[in-house]
Amino acid sequence: MSVENGVIGYFDILGYQNLLTNNEPEDVAEKVLSRVISLNATVTTEINATFPKLAASKRLDPILSATHWLVFSDTILALLPTVWVTTTVFCEI
Numbered sequence: 001m002s003v004e005n006g007v008i009g010y011f012d013i014l015g016y017q018n019l020l021t022n023n024e025p026e027d028v029a030e031k032v033l034s035r036v037i038s039l040n041a042t043v044t045t046e047i048n049a050t051f052p053k054l055a056a057s058k059r060l061d062p063i064l065s066a067t068h069w070l071v072f073s074d075t076i077l078a079l080l081p082t083v084w085v086t087t088t089v090f091c092e093i
Contacts, residue, residue: 009078016074036071043067043078 013019019028035042044064048055063080070077 004081006079006081008080009076011076011078013074013076036069036076039069039071039076040067 013032019031047060047064051060054060066080068079070079
């Protein structure tokens with residue numbers, strides 16, 4: 001295992017226990033799994049819509065492709081190593 005500099009985003013699915021309590025486990029699994037599977041595409045679409053000039057210039061592509069998602073229970077971690085990202089790219093964003 002190696003240590004890298006990077007950015008970590010921590011997201012908690014609020015109300016997950018309530019969702020489990022008030023719904024059938026199969027329904028919860030289907031809802032959550034479909035969202036998790038589409039997470040990368042959804043985030044990419046939203047970021048490109050938010051920063052259309054950068055999206056058009058393809059400057060965001062390396063950042064989006066380098067972002068890794070880790071999902072466990074009701075927590076989602078977004079991991080972006082920053083070793084290769086220049087200060088200029090972050091300043092543009």
